[in-house]
Amino acid sequence: MIKIVVLGSGFGGMEAVLTLESRLGKRKDVEIILVSNQNYTLFTPLLPQIVSSYIEPRHIIQTIRDIRRDKKFRFIRDTVIGIDLNKKVVRLSEGEISYDYFIIALGGTTNYFNVPGAESYTFPLKTLQDSAELRDHIIDILEHADHEHDITLKKEMLTFVIVGGGYTGVELTTELRDFIYRYVIIL
Ligand SMILES: Cc1cc2nc3c(=O)[nH]c(=O)nc-3n(C[C@H](O)[C@H](O)[C@H](O)COP(=O)(O)OP(=O)(O)OC[C@H]3O[C@@H](n4cnc5c(N)ncnc54)[C@H](O)[C@@H]3O)c2cc1C
Numbered sequence: 001m002i003k004i005v006v007l008g009s010g011f012g013g014m015e016a017v018l019t020l021e022s023r024l025g026k027r028k029d030v031e032i033i034l035v036s037n038q039n040y041t042l043f044t045p046l047l048p049q050i051v052s053s054y055i056e057p058r059h060i061i062q063t064i065r066d067i068r069r070d071k072k073f074r075f076i077r078d079t080v081i082g083i084d085l086n087k088k089v090v091r092l093s094e095g096e097i098s099y100d101y102f103i104i105a106l107g108g109t110t111n112y113f114n115v116p117g118a119e120s121y122t123f124p125l126k127t128l129q130d131s132a133e134l135r136d137h138i139i140d141i142l143e144h145a146d147h148e149h150d151i152t153l154k155k156e157m158l159t160f161v162i163v164g165g166g167y168t169g170v171e172l173t174t175e176l177r178d179f180i181y182r183y184v185i186i187l
Contacts, residue, residue: 006032007104021072035097036064037077040061044126047131051131051172
């Protein structure tokens with residue numbers, strides 16, 4: 001049996017597993033296994049819309065089991081903690097899994113480009129959890145600012161700084177602007 005292990009259920013991992021499935025899924029001598037620490041795949045381009053409460057988390061995820069349906073690949077929900085190239089095993093937090101081939105699609109981490117304070121004082125926006133935490137924090141701040149009588153403090157509470165002007169930063173800025181001016185501030 002040829003064992004192919006795909007690590008990560010994001011854009012890369014899902015594309016890999018579905019392509020492998022469509023090309024090799026019918027072969028009896030091939031086993032395809034997807035390993036991920038989350039049991040869904042996330043459509044990241046809409047994360048800023050979660051922050052602005054425009055959509056709900058369930059709108060931008062699709063569960064692996066829903067994608068899998070009658071396909072043959074196996075899904076293991078676990079965290080990859082290492083890969084032993086000599087023994088040809090992927091180490092998981094609950095055991096290990098042997099492979100003949102593996103594909104790594106475990107994503108990346110936020111690059112703060114050494115901007116002082118950015119990592120310590122900002123909220124990241126990379127995962128579903130990040131977006132929900134940021135949304136809750138913003139709503140919390142807005143509700144506290146609502147009954148703050150000190151005008152200077154209120155202004156500080158209502159000042160949002162977005163670090164990074166790439167796709168995510170610009171999208172988040174416009175989403176927040178729409179949310180605050182359309183739904184929060186009644187002029
Ligand atoms: C807010 C935002 C908006 C974006 N908009 C766009 C866009 O419009 N167009 C575009 O092309 N790209 C966009 N991107 C970038 C895009 O999301 C990434 O390039 C893409 O997700 C990378 O795919 P990936 O499979 O490498 O990693 P990811 O999609 O991040 O997937 C990584 C997977 O690995 C899993 N994983 C991580 N660590 C472990 C572990 N130790 N054990 C087990 N599983 C693990 C994760 O749970 C996840 O399933 C955006 C990103 C963000 C954050």
